[in-house]
Amino acid sequence: MPKAKDRYQRSYPISWDQLHRDSKALAWRLYDRAESWHGIVAITRGGLVPAAVIARELEIHNVDTVCISSYDWKEQGKANIIKSIDGDGKGLLIIDDLVDTGKTAKIVREMLPKAYFATVYAKPDGKPLVDAYVTEVSQDTWILFPWDSEIQFVAPIADDQE
Secondary structure (H helix, E strand, C coil): CCCHHHHCCEEEECCHHHHHHHHHHHHHHHHHHHHHCCEEEEEECCCHHHHHHHHHHHCCCCEEEEEEEEECCCCEEEEEEEECCCCCCCCEEEEEEEECCCHHHHHHHHHCCCCEEEEEEECCCCHHHCCEEEEECCCCEEEECHHHCCCCCCCCHHHHCC
16 A cells, blocks of 8 residues: 555645534535434544534534544555444434545445435545535545644745755
């Protein structure tokens, strides 16, 4: 498996404010269907923050988690299912921050085939696995979420091209 530094050519930093705005935009996209869901399933850990925003905006109080670990800060590895939930997903809204290669999404789709699946961000390889998303980014872009970053100087794009 290639290391992240080899697979990703671009970086796309997301601030807390932007994540909140994009999660709220996803809630708007989901609003017309909200009455059909009796609960939200957040894919941990990345889906927790967007799920909280969407649960608030759509007035959904039943929030559960599916816990799958497949990333470390360097690369995507073998998926490890830490916690699943019972049922086929009927009446559930699955929320994640990002669908990347689709590896985690495939596992959750098999687990909850009747659920509606939405992510805030989507890459081309994973996009066919979700029902809704807000922003598409290229496959070679590493999305730097606010929980994975600190404020520091970054060189201008032109400096990276030399």
